[in-house]
Amino acid sequence: MRILSFNANGLRSAASKGFFDWFHTQDIDVMAVQETKAQAHQLTDALFNPEGYHVHFRDSTVKKGYSGVALYSRREPDSVLTAMNRPDFDEEGRYIEARFGNLSVVSFYIPSGSSGEVRQGVKEDVMAWLAPHLDEWLASGRDYVLCGDWNIVRSEKDIKNWKSNQKNSGCLPHERAWLNSRIADTHGDGSAQPEHGWHDSFRVARPDDVEYSWWSQRGGSRGKDVGWRIDYQLLTPGLAERVKHAQHFREPYFSDHAPYLLELDWNENT
Template sequence: MKIVSFNANGLRSAASKGFFDWLPGLDADLVCIQETKAQEHQLRVPELLPPGYEAWFRDATTKKGYSGVGIYTRRAPDEVLTGLGWDEFDEEGRYLEARFGNLSVVSLYFPSGSSGDERQQFKFRCMEWFTPILDQWLASGRDYVICGDWNIVHTARDIRNWKSNQKNSGCLPEERAWLDLLFKARGWVDSYRHLRPEGEDYTWWSQRGAARAKDVGWRIDYQVVSPSLRDRLKSCAIFPEPKFSDHAPYLVEYA
């Protein structure tokens, strides 16, 4: 089974740059999209519906052309969930879950706090609120693959300029400590770090200062899996080229 996670920074924009022409080469079973930046009726058009896949979307209702997540799947899910029960989060179009038997695949777009203190405080509230949900998912006995842009780096290996970003959203000590809690205390597995313990690859680059050309990046896009799937992690790949977005698609193959 192959799963792709990709923050498209506008799915129509990524499509215009050839994303759906390139995608078949990955032979993915599921593709989780973040930041569709469109309403569902704008996405259900032939050029955004690749052959062989069913598509599911969750729009932002708070602001058109904002946020939004999607899942493309070759196999019809048994159930699709579009909300977690907190309107302030759900209505920004940040969560979509497809269930297949005992497997749940989630497309998640976690808030960024980079635009100012108000959004950073919202991000902190989301972290606090989401933790017991993650605990419930672990306790459920289901297998979870949580794909998405978490907007947080975890360690110095996950960001080029570690020291200079310590006071910036996405690299704050409180944010990184939260990932410590999930990965070390709770047992959730960072698929990339499990497969590449010494890896220093990135999935996002600022669009300023030739950051991408210089590979001055951050790894903020993850496939986080429940401990039950740890031994099924087979391989992974990040695709910084071709450039479809300021993020790179991230592929994981499961045994």
């Protein structure tokens, strides 16, 4: 199974750069999109609804052209969930989950705090609220793939300018501790990690490699590869054992984020 997670920073913008032409070359089974930045009625063209895929959108209802998530799948989901019963999170279009038997694939978009104290406060409030949900999913017995832009790096390996970003949102010590406290591997920043937790699929496949998933659009950051790894596909333990390959596509350029591909040894009968 090939799962792609992609923060499009505007799905129409990414499409204009040839994203869907590229998508059709990748043999994707499920794609999780973040930041569609469009309403569903603006995405009715066949370009956004490729033949052979079931497409589900969750738009922002509080601000047009903002946030929004989507899921594309070859197999029709048994069910699709679009709300977590937190109005501000749900109304901004930050969660969608497709269920296929015992497998759930989620597209998440965690708020960014980079614009200032108000949004950083929202981000931290969401983190605190989300923690028990992550624990509940982990204990549910379902297989989960949590795809998305988490807006947090895990360690020095995940950001080019480690020292100079210690006071910046996305690299704050307490943010890293929050994320790493839920991931059961040794590739965090040294903060406490659980014995039984989520698995960072990229680190399962490539423990020591350095790849980034986001670059600032200022200062030629992408060309210099001055990036951050803030986009993840987190897995429940049983799926972690099935990881075959993981890769970020720095090129071609469709968005300030790179598409992140995960390949799992999984099929409907697994």
